[in-house]
Amino acid sequence: MTEQIMSHTSPPVGSDITVEPLHEITLSVNGAPHTATAPARRLLSDFLRRELGLTGTHVGCEHGVCGACTVLVDGAPMRSCLMFAISAQGHEITTVEGLGTDMDNLSPVQQAFKECHALQCGFCTPGFLTTIHAFLETNPSPTEAEAREVVSGNLCRCTGYQNIIKAVLRAAEIRREGGAA
């Protein structure tokens, strides 16, 4: 397949699709600008992992059901498997790596997951962490019912969810205590 780099403008109608053009895509991830080239069909999830080497974002079902690939787009949780990288051009993306990678300085949600044993195999965890992180920004003191509701869009096949719900409430507590920034 011949590849050619396109500027970020629409190609002419009737372009031969067997020649898959590459687009230069610039977006901000965890506060740092990144530029890479990829075809238009590259999902944001794959762009983060393949082009940018940020493998914290996990790819599960690839049709929006499991929630493992959830990232924050301008602060709001979205499925990175249901968005093309080219659509994220110019937007601010936060992945699980942006929440904290230092074991001595975990984010409140990461710390709560650790304390409450809210993960086992860990595959689904990045999606839970990003989803809960954004949720607590807008709802810092959730009820247990709200904690259940916020994780309803994420699948976990190990934990049975009880400890994840405990971790949502514990993370809110840690935030209120001002600990584990």
Next chain:
Amino acid sequence: MKPAPFVHHEPRSVEEAVATLAEVGHDGKVLAGGQSLIPVLNMRLASPNHLVDINRLPGCDRVEVGDDHVRVGALVRHAQLLADARAASALPLLGQALACVAHPAIRNRGTTVGSIAHADAAGEMPSVAVLTGAVIEAASVRGTREIAATDFFEGPLETTLEADEVVVAVRFGRFPTGTRTAFLEAARRHGDYAMAGVAVALGVTDGVVSDARASFVSVTPVPDILDLTEAVRGREPGTVDWSTVADAVAAHVDPEADIHASADYRRALVIELTQRAFAAAAQEGVA
């Protein structure tokens, strides 16, 4: 589970968007929020050669409240509409239904207009569009036209929209003062596709029922209105025995069976939901 290659068009105006659609015709799809389209592309159930990505169209991200309508632009995300206090006050049914649309992460990206254009029989917003007497605003190189929601849905995932047209906005009709509404659905998990759902509008004039209508989710091939007024007209809303509408609902719906529920179960479910929704509307939700 990766989409087939496509040519990505990113128009910066409606004129540019419809010019592209006119050229690519049936070989193109409009991409807005993508929460229904991208799963279809990922699974290669469809592989259009052209995607017309309207996410950078100016002016399409507005919610406008008029005296008789709430106009929702093609790029208004479900979450944005759900959070819009003026829209919630003008047409409470919008928020009642939007809270049932998928999960928050999907609502943050998916658009209300897109879910109507997608015309999934399991979608909540097509049903709301029909019950509110919504008007679909479509644009093409041939000009703009307005399509009544009742003329828009032809079948599951099928509409009367032409291949060269894009929906630029939907105007949901506001109900007359005194109309109470409710939306109820049942899903295996909150946020999943509903096994059955119902939107109801209950008109109350001088303290008695003057109008009772319902539209459905997942149990009719296209959303349409069931008028139940005759069964309950003239009663005080709080005293109506809503089981009187059961037979009419049972006769109206035509559910299909799938792995989640049999047709009989869906029918039983929607009868119960309809009674509960009317009872809830009778108690509260005065518009």
